[in-house]
Amino acid sequence: MKKSKIARGNSMWLFMVTGILVFLLAGTVCSSQFTTPYGSDTYEAAYSIQQTAPNISVSSSSLTFGNVNVGRSSAPLAITIYNTGTSDLQVYSMTLSDAVNYSINVHEGSSSCGNETPIIAPNSSCTVTVTFSPSSTGIIEASLLISSDDPDTSNLNVSLSGRGTIPKCGCDFFTDTTVIPRGGTLRFVATVSNNTVGTWVFFFGTKVTKPDGGWYPRSGYLLGPIEVTLRMAESKSKYISLFIPNTAPLGTYTYHGYVGRPGYLWDECKFNFTVTE
Numbered sequence: 001m002k003k004s005k006i007a008r009g010n011s012m013w014l015f016m017v018t019g020i021l022v023f024l025l026a027g028t029v030c031s032s033q034f035t036t037p038y039g040s041d042t043y044e045a046a047y048s049i050q051q052t053a054p055n056i057s058v059s060s061s062s063l064t065f066g067n068v069n070v071g072r073s074s075a076p077l078a079i080t081i082y083n084t085g086t087s088d089l090q091v092y093s094m095t096l097s098d099a100v101n102y103s104i105n106v107h108e109g110s111s112s113c114g115n116e117t118p119i120i121a122p123n124s125s126c127t128v129t130v131t132f133s134p135s136s137t138g139i140i141e142a143s144l145l146i147s148s149d150d151p152d153t154s155n156l157n158v159s160l161s162g163r164g165t166i167p168k169c170g171c172d173f174f175t176d177t178t179v180i181p182r183g184g185t186l187r188f189v190a191t192v193s194n195n196t197v198g199t200w201v202f203f204f205g206t207k208v209t210k211p212d213g214g215w216y217p218r219s220g221y222l223l224g225p226i227e228v229t230l231r232m233a234e235s236k237s238k239y240i241s242l243f244i245p246n247t248a249p250l251g252t253y254t255y256h257g258y259v260g261r262p263g264y265l266w267d268e269c270k271f272n273f274t275v276t277e
Contacts, residue, residue: 054122055085056150058158065132065162069170069267076108076129079158081146083120090149091118094128098142102160105129134164169194169202169230170267171257178273182250186242186273190257194230201229202266205258211251225258248275 059080068074083089094116096102106113106128113126120126134140144158175188192204205224208216216222228236242255252274260266 052087053085054083054087054089054120054148054150056089056091056146056148056153056156057082057084058146058156060158062159062161063130065160067163067165068132068134069167070134070137070164072133072268074132074162076105076131078109078127078129079144080111080125080127081113081118081120082125083122085150086122088122089120091116091120092147092149093117093145095145095147096130096142096160097145098140098160101132101134101140101162101164102142102144103131103133104144105131130160132160132162134162137164137166139163166195167259167267168196169200169228169259171204171259171269173255173257173269173271175271175273178271179276180244180273181276182244182248183246184244186244186255187240188255188271189237189239191235191237192228192230192259193235194233197232199229199231201227202259202261204228207256207258209254209256211249211253244275250275250277 059078059082063077063079065074065077081091091113094104094106096104104116106115106118108129109127111125111127113128118126130144132140140162142160144160146156146158147154148156150156170193172191172193173188174191175186177187180186190204190206194200203225205221205226207222210216222242223240230236252272254270254272257269258265258267259269
């Protein structure tokens, strides 16, 4: 009988130890996988964390403006800023390395950025324009630095390049006033100049852009073309008066002057004036 008690005790002890080991092992397995009641199939739980971040890119890494006469301005060139990331892109600044010869406009166009620190949603974009206005001759290079919270490209550079030139012959306007009521008269001085050491024969003509963007006159010129001959370093001026009709549309107009030969535009000068009641 004693022997059987010892056997039963050993059996109970072995059963308890085995149960503890099974529990511990089961706990270890369950920490990484789920087992069906029958132990035949195992399903592992997978977890993934999707990281979100903005990603900046631009429509062009460089802008080339070509030749622009000193004292004049180029046509504006556009740069579109894209966010191809998965969260909002915060632009911190847009900085020109040369703000004398280049200028930035954040309000031009239907998808303009509106300011220099826009927030661009994922898969969205906005546009700014850059204009070249050389103050001297020769190649003038600069850059537009766009800083943002893109984790990979916090600073993005767009290179800018243009050449300042002096035309053979050019023009300038000098106005008395630029605010004219209907029925009033716009008065100004037009000057043409020879910038070379030779004698040149060329033409001078003028046109007007209306507030709606249309031309006046629709074809031809308002004044000219007038043939002009200038000797070395010579200039000529003319006082011009333009009557503003009582039916003229209200708003801002642009008066344009052109110097050149057929097929060749040497220079364009212009000024804005406003027609009021």
